[in-house]
Every structure is written in C-alpha cells, then in structure tokens.
Amino acid sequence: MTAVLTETDDFVAALRSHARRYHDSHPFHVAMNEGRLSQDQIRGWVANRFYYQENIPRKDAAILANCPDRAVRRQWLRRITDHDGTAEGEGGIEAWLRLGEAVGLTREEVEDGRHVVPGVRFAVDAYVTFARTRPWVEAVASSLTELFAPDLMAQRLTAFERRYTWIDGDGLAYFRARLRQAPRDSEHALAVVTTHCRTAEERAKAVAALSFKCDVLWAMMDAIDRAYGN
Numbered sequence: 001m002t003a004v005l006t007e008t009d010d011f012v013a014a015l016r017s018h019a020r021r022y023h024d025s026h027p028f029h030v031a032m033n034e035g036r037l038s039q040d041q042i043r044g045w046v047a048n049r050f051y052y053q054e055n056i057p058r059k060d061a062a063i064l065a066n067c068p069d070r071a072v073r074r075q076w077l078r079r080i081t082d083h084d085g086t087a088e089g090e091g092g093i094e095a096w097l098r099l100g101e102a103v104g105l106t107r108e109e110v111e112d113g114r115h116v117v118p119g120v121r122f123a124v125d126a127y128v129t130f131a132r133t134r135p136w137v138e139a140v141a142s143s144l145t146e147l148f149a150p151d152l153m154a155q156r157l158t159a160f161e162r163r164y165t166w167i168d169g170d171g172l173a174y175f176r177a178r179l180r181q182a183p184r185d186s187e188h189a190l191a192v193v194t195t196h197c198r199t200a201e202e203r204a205k206a207v208a209a210l211s212f213k214c215d216v217l218w219a220m221m222d223a224i225d226r227a228y229g230n
C-alpha cells in the first residue's frame with residue numbers, strides 16, 4: 001500500500017480493503033465451509049488452531065503492557081477475560097477445548113500441543129512477538145483482521161451444523177460467542193487506530209501491521225493445509 005493516507009475515510013478504506021487477503025478465501029477454509037473436510041482434517045485444524053487461541057491472551061497482555069492509555073487498557077482487558085474466563089471452566093479457551101472434545105480429541109492431546117505443526121507455531125509466535133516488540137497502536141491495528149471474521153464465523157457455524165452433523169452442536173459455543181465478540185472488539189480497535197494514527201506515516205504503519213497479520217493467518221492455514229490437506 002503506497003497511497004498517502006491523509007483522509008480518515010481513505011485510511012479506513014485501506015484497512016478494510018485487506019478483506020481480500022483474509023484467510024476465509026484460503027482453500028482449506030473454502031473446503032471446510034463447503035463440507036468437504038474429513039473428520040481427521042477437522043481434527044487437525046482444531047488441534048492446530050488451539051495454539052492460536054491459547055496465545056491470544058498473551059498477545060493481548062503484551063498490548064496492555066505497552067499501552068499507556070487507561071481508557072484503552074480498560075476496554076482491552078475484556079479480551080483477556082473473554083478468552084481466559086474469570087473462573088475455572090469458563091472462557092473461550094475452555095470453549096475451544098470443548099470443541100476439541102466434540103470433534104473427538106482429548107483435552108490432553110489438544111493442550112499438550114502434540115499435533116501443532118512447525119508453520120503454525122512459527123506464525124503464532126511471530127504474532128505474539130509483534131505485539132511485544134512493536135508500538136502498541138500497530139499491535140492494535142494487527143488485530144483488525146477481526147473486522148472480517150464475523151462473516152467467516154457465520155459461514156462456519158452453518159457449515160458445521162449442516163455438513164458435519166457428527167459434531168455435537170454444544171461444541172460450537174465458541175463460534176457463537178465470537179459472532180458477538182468480534183464485531184465489538186474490532187469496532188473498538190478501529191476507533192483506537194483512527195484516533196491514534198493521525199499522520200500518513202502512522203497510518204501506513206497501521207496498514208502494514210494489518211497486512212502482516214493477514215500473512216500470519218494465511219501462513220497458519222498453509223501449514224495446516226500442507227499437513228492435513230488433500
């Protein structure tokens with residue numbers, strides 16, 4: 001992206017244009033949503049994606065640690081409790097473990113990471129490192145892939161309910177919760193980014209951060225596809 005982003009509308013449009021690079025169009029996701037994946041392929045995806053899920057709160061804690069703005073921190077904190085819960089047996093990570101059980105994986109084999117392939121580990125670790133080491137506003141911008149997540153989540157829910165009837169519906173609670181959480185989180189992140197990135201240079205860095213994150217998600221899917229694809 002080389003355009004000089006002086007107008008806020010252009011900036012938001014440049015961010016939103018990354019929808020074209022979102023991992024919903026990755027062949028593995030396309031096959032998933034068309035109901036073409038086997039039980040083993042679904043299990044491989046669930047086990048590998050757990051590594052992303054369990055690292056999201058660590059990524060968000062890194063943003064909190066770097067962020068001097070009290071109002072932003074107050075809002076951002078909720079992301080951590082959404083994933084970790086406020087008590088044993090609650091939260092998104094627990095919900096993902098239940099998804100694992102619903103597809104036939106034990107909690108132990110999901111939690112110990114034995115199925116995680118190197119490319120997924122590498123991509124997720126890069127995302128956490130990005131949040132630790134880059135200015136906090138860039139890290140917030142990198143979370144904006146979630147602007148594009150609700151459509152994918154809705155498609156996935158329908159696909160799982162209709163095409164993968166062997167999966168117990170209770171296991172899909174994670175995706176139902178994200179349908180509500182992702183729009184709320186991404187709208188907040190977009191407001192933070194548009195407020196704090198005022199110069200063309202700051203805006204270009206935010207766009208680059210989102211581009212980096214599209215690469216993270218795509219690289220994860222490539223690695224999963226390579227390990228479990230047809």
Ligand SMILES: O=C(O)c1cc(C(=O)O)c2c(n1)C(=O)C(=O)c1cc(C(=O)O)[nH]c1-2
Pocket residue numbers: 056142143144145146147149152178217
């Ligand atoms: O299943 C998906 O396609 C998907 C994508 C993304 C995303 O776009 O980064 C997230 C999630 N799920 C998700 O569940 C989640 O909690 C999440 C947090 C974040 C983030 O960057 O802070 N992205 C995502």
